[in-house]
Every structure is written in structure tokens, then in C-alpha cells.
Amino acid sequence: xxxxxTVTPESFPIAGTFTISRGSKTEADVxxxxxxxxxxxxxxxxxxxxxxxxxxESVVEVLTGLAPEVADGLDRAGLQDRLKPGAARNALDCxxxxxxxxxxxxxxxxxxxxxxxxxxxxxxxxxLGTPESMQAAAEKExxxxxxxxxxxxxxxxxxxxxxxxxxxNAAIIVDANEGWSLDQYxxxxxxxxxxxxxxxxxxxxxxxxDALLGxxxxxxxxxxxxxxxxxxxxELVGKYxxxxxxxxxxxxxxxxxxxxxxxxxxxxxxxxxxxxxxxLAMAPAFLVGQGAAFVDLDGPLLLARDREPGxxxxxxxxxVPPRALWG
Numbered sequence: 001x002x003x004x005x006t007v008t009p010e011s012f013p014i015a016g017t018f019t020i021s022r023g024s025k026t027e028a029d030v031x032x033x034x035x036x037x038x039x040x041x042x043x044x045x046x047x048x049x050x051x052x053x054x055x056x057e058s059v060v061e062v063l064t065g066l067a068p069e070v071a072d073g074l075d076r077a078g079l080q081d082r083l084k085p086g087a088a089r090n091a092l093d094c095x096x097x098x099x100x101x102x103x104x105x106x107x108x109x110x111x112x113x114x115x116x117x118x119x120x121x122x123x124x125x126x127x128l129g130t131p132e133s134m135q136a137a138a139e140k141e142x143x144x145x146x147x148x149x150x151x152x153x154x155x156x157x158x159x160x161x162x163x164x165x166x167x168x169n170a171a172i173i174v175d176a177n178e179g180w181s182l183d184q185y186x187x188x189x190x191x192x193x194x195x196x197x198x199x200x201x202x203x204x205x206x207x208x209x210d211a212l213l214g215x216x217x218x219x220x221x222x223x224x225x226x227x228x229x230x231x232x233x234x235e236l237v238g239k240y241x242x243x244x245x246x247x248x249x250x251x252x253x254x255x256x257x258x259x260x261x262x263x264x265x266x267x268x269x270x271x272x273x274x275x276x277x278x279x280l281a282m283a284p285a286f287l288v289g290q291g292a293a294f295v296d297l298d299g300p301l302l303l304a305r306d307r308e309p310g311x312x313x314x315x316x317x318x319x320v321p322p323r324a325l326w327g
Contacts, residue, residue, distance in 0.1 A: 001037055001038040002070075002071040002072070002073075003035050003036065003037050003070050003071060003099070004035070004036050004037075004038075004067075004070075004071065005033060005034070005035050005063070005066070005067045005070045005071075005092075005095075006033070006034045007031060007032070007033055007060050007063040007064050007067075008031070008032045008033075008034070009029065009030070009031055009032075009056045009060055010029075010030050010031075010032055011027045011028065011029050011030070012027065012028045012030065012277075012278055012303050012304075012305055012306065013026065013027055013028075013303065013304040013305055014026050014027060014028060014276065014302055014303055014304060015302060015303060015304040017127070018127045018276055018302055020127065020128055020150045020152075020175070020177050024127075025276075028047065028275075028276045028277055028278070028299070028302075028303060029047070029048070029056050030045050030046065030047050030056075030277050030278065030281065031045070031046050031047075031048065031056055031059045031060055031063065031087070031088075031091055032044070032045050032091065032280070033045075033046075033063060033091040033092050033094075033095040034095065035070070035095045035096065035098075035099045036099075037099070037103065040099055040102040040103050041099070041102070042095045042096065042097070042098030042099025042100070042101075042102060043094075043095050043098055043280060043326065044090065044091040044092060044093065044094030044095035044096075044097075044098060044252075044280070044284070044326075045091055045094070045277055045278060045280040045281040046059065046087035046088065046090040046091035046247075046248055046277075046281070047087060047248055047275035047276065047277045047281060048087045048248075049087060049248060049275060051225065052086060052249075054086060054087050054088075059087050059088045059091075062083070062088040063088050063091065063092060066082070066083075066092070069082070070092075075096065076093060076096035076097065076100070076254060079092060079093055079096065079252075080093075080251075080254060080255065083251065084251065085228055085229045085249060085250055085251035085255060086248070086249070086251055087248045088251075089251035089252050090247045090248050090250070090251050090252045091252075092252070093251060093252025093253055093254050093255075094247070094252055094253055094284045094326070097111070097112075097252075097253055097254075097284065097327070098326050098327060101323075101327055107323060107327055108253075108284070108287065108326075108327040109287055109327070112253075112257060112287070114257075114287060114290070115290065117286060117287055117290050117320055118290065118320070119317050119318060119319050119320060120286065120289050120290070120295045120297070120317070120318045121145060121146070121295065121316050121317055121318075122146075122295045122296065122297050122298050122313070122316055122317075122318045123144075123146045123147065123148040123173065123294065123295065123296045123298055124141050124144045124146070124147055124148065124298050124301060124316065125147075125148045125149075125150065125296070125298055125302065126138060126141070126147055126148070126149050126150065126163065127150050128150040128151065128152050128159075129159075131155070131158045131159050131161070131162035132162065134149070134159050134162050134163050134166070135162035135163060135165055135166040136166065137166070138162070138163040138164075138165075138166025138167040138170075139166040139167065141167060141170075142166060142167040142168070142169070142170065143315070144167070144170055144315070144316045145170060145171060145316055146170060146171045146172075146173065146294070146316070147163065147167055147170045147171070147172050147173075148172075148173050148174070148175060148296055148298075149163055149172055149173070149174045149175070150174075150175050150177065151174050151175065151176050151177070151179065152177075152179055153176075153179045153180065153184070156174075156176075156184075156188060157188065157191055157192075160172065160174065160191075160192060160195050160197065161195065164195045164196060170196075171196060171198050172195070172196055172197045172198065173197065173198050173199040173200070173201065173222075173294060174192065174197055174199070174200050174201065175200075175201040175202065175224070176200055176201065176202060176203040177201075177202060177224075177225075178202050178203075178204060178205040178206065178225055179203075180203040180204060181204070182204070182211045182215075184203075185200075185203050185204070185215070185219075188219075189217075189218050189219035190218060190219075192219055193218060193219055197219060198220070199219070199220045199221070199222050199241075199242060199271075199294065200219055200220070200221055200222065201221075201222045201223075201224045201244060201271075202222070202223060202224040202225050202226065202244075203221060205225075206225040206226040209223075209226050209239055209240075210239070212238075212239035212240065213238055213239055214238075217241060220241040220242060220269075221239070221240050221241055221242070222240060222241065222242035222243065222244050222269075222271055222294075223236050223239070223240040223242070223243045223244060224244040224246075224273070226239075226240070227240075227243045227244060227245070227249070228249045228250065229249070229250050229251065229255050229259055230255070230258055230259045230262045233259070233262055233263060233266055233268070236268070237266060240268065241268070241269060242268055242269035242270065242271055242293065242294070243259075243263050243268045243269075243270065243271065244271040244272075244273040244296070245259055245260055245263070245270065245271065245272050245273065245288055246272075246273045246274060246275065246285075247274075247281070247284060247285050247288070248274075248275055248281075252284075253284040253285075253287065253288070256284075256285070256288045257287070257288060260272075260288055260292075269293040269294075270291070270292040270293055270294075271292060271293065271294040271295075271296060272285055272288045272289035272292045272294075272295055272296065272297060273285075273296040273297075274296060274297050274298075274299045275299065276299050276302055276303070277299045277300075278299070278300060278303065278306050278307045278310070279299075279300045279306050279307050279309075279310035279311040279321065279325055280307055280325060280326055281299060282297045282299055282300060282311055282318075282321070283311065283321035283325055283326035283327055284326065284327065285297055286311075286318065286320070286321055287327075295318070297318060298313075300313070301313055307325065309322045309324050309325050310325065311325070
């Protein structure tokens with residue numbers, strides 16, 4: 001029987017409000033792809049990202065248009081050239097992996113010739129707010145070993161001081177979301193180091209990160225918006241110390257695994273990151289996160305409702321995703 005594909009937009013309520021420098025949201029809007037051969041079902045999830053011109057509607061349109069090609073035999077290998085990296089390819093790529101695993105009666109990690117995955121220690125993200133609200137949030141999560149803090153430019157020192165006061169023993173990484181200038185980096189980096197910050201993500205706009213060339217990066221810098229797939233790595237050498245691999249940027253698990261290997265070969269530290277999505281989006285990323293220096297896969301912890309079955313988080317430890325969910 002030809003493989004049939006269904007594409008469904010879904011929303012998951014966020015527990016409260018999630019805020020970064022670009023805005024706030026109260027729901028995680030995702031697109032779910034399901035593939036069936038009449039016996040087995042494979043699924044994948046993506047989060048369209050407006051930063052790259054994606055919307056739920058545009059991703060649904062792209063994927064729905066591919067349904068006849070999938071029925072005619074388009075497979076995961078062919079998909080890599082058929083769609084560019086991005087959210088749409090991610091959902092379909094991960095659904096192909098899930099379907100392949102179920103048809104083979106094996107786990108995805110076995111099909112991909114990976115080591116058996118183990119539970120991971122993950123970050124917990126504090127969204128952007130006032131120093132007072134961020135200190136209160138940090139106090140609630142003070143026992144976690146690593147906090148990721150969203151920043152917004154002006155007032156960032158006060159925010160980090162407040163987080164440090166709320167969680168005196170946690171290590172901190174910060175995400176500037178392209179919001180800093182070169183002068184701000186030079187001013188903030190030594191202060192943040194003194195406050196126990198280990199890394200800053202994407203301090204400068206992706207199109208203006210040549211400023212990192214030759215810069216004394218006393219506070220290590222991780223590429224996020226500047227980093228998409230393997231082809232972007234060459235431009236990052238000499239600018240960044242680490243790269244943030246997100247499946248919605250790479251266009252799926254297939255490219256994410258290849259990119260991780262290429263990034264390690266190029267001597268970058270690895271962060272595996274996510275958008276705010278459900279456990280279905282985290283499950284394939286979990287495989288990429290094995291051995292990563294920083295695992296930022298806390299999306300389901302930010303939701304008021306997750307999928308069933310979902311991934312079990314025991315404090316800061318992310319459990320192995322159930323195969324009934326994915327993989």
C-alpha cells in the first residue's frame with residue numbers, strides 16, 4: 001500500500017507566558033505529520049519559526065503539497081534534496097524515521113547505527129522578564145544544575161544578578177537572541193563570567209557576526225541563528241566556540257546527526273536545542289543530544305499539557321523517550 005500522509009496543525013498551552021526579546025506567546029503552535037502504510041504509523045513534529053519566514057499555514061501548505069509524492073515513493077533520502085532545511089522537512093524527516101523503525105521492528109538508534117541512548121541532564125529556560133520576576137523564577141528552579149536565561153539588551157546585568165541571587169549554585173548560560181552590540185559584549189562578558197555564566201548564545205545578529213572574528217571571546221560564544229546545517233559550519237570557524245543544533249533548523253534528524261559529526265570534527269562544542277514544542281519534537285533531538293556539552297531540550301517542561309505518552313523528566317534528568325511516542 002502507498003504511504004499516506006496527514007498534516008495537522010496543533011497547539012499546546014504554555015504554562016504561563018514564554019518571552020524572548022522578539023516577543024511573547026502563550027501557546028506552542030506546531031505541525032504534526034503522520035505517515036501510514038496501512039499497518040504502521042510514523043509521526044514527527046515541527047515548530048514553524050517566524051524568524052525564518054515560516055508560519056503554521058506555510059508549513060502545512062508545503063507538506064500537504066508533498067502528499068502525492070510521498071504516495072508515489074518519495075522517501076527520507078529523496079526528501080533531503082526535495083525540501084530545503086527548515087521546519088517542514090524536519091517533521092516529515094522524523095516521521096519517516098519513526099515509520100522505518102516501526103516497520104523494521106527496531107529502534108531508530110539501531111537503524112542509525114548509534115549507541116543506545118541514555119538519560120540526559122537538561123537545562124531549564126527562564127524567559128525574559130524584570131529582574132524581580134526572573135529572580136523569583138530562578139528561586140523556584142534553584143536546585144537545577146544549569147539554567148538558560150533569555151536576555152533582551154538593556155538591563156541584562158541586573159537580570160543575571162537577580163538570577164544568580166535566586167539560584168546561587170546553578171551554572172548559567174544566556175541567550176541574547178541577536179540583541180547585543182560589540183561594545184555590549186565587551187562590557188558584559190567579564191561581568192557575566194564573574195557571575196558564573198558559562199556561555200552566551202548568538203549575541204550579535206546573524207548577518208553581523210563578523211565582529212566575532214579576532215575578538216577575545218573571554219565568554220564563550222555559541223551560534224544559533226547563524227547556524228543551520230553542515231553547510232553553515234565553514235562560516236562559523238573563528239567566530240564561535242559552540243553551535244546550537246536544532247532540528248527545526250537542520251530540517252530533521254538526518255541532517256542533525258550529520259551536522260553534529262561535522263561540528264565535532266571542526267572542534268565546536270555541541271549544544272542541542274529546541275523550540276517550545278511537545279515531547280514528540282524532543283524525542284529525535286534526544287538522540288543528537290547524546291554526548292553534547294549542553295542539552296537544551298526542556299520544551300515539554302514549559303507546557304501546561306504535553307502529548308501522551310510523553311517524555312518523563314525527573315528534575316533535570318530527561319528520560320529515554322518511550323517508543324510508543326516516537327522511535
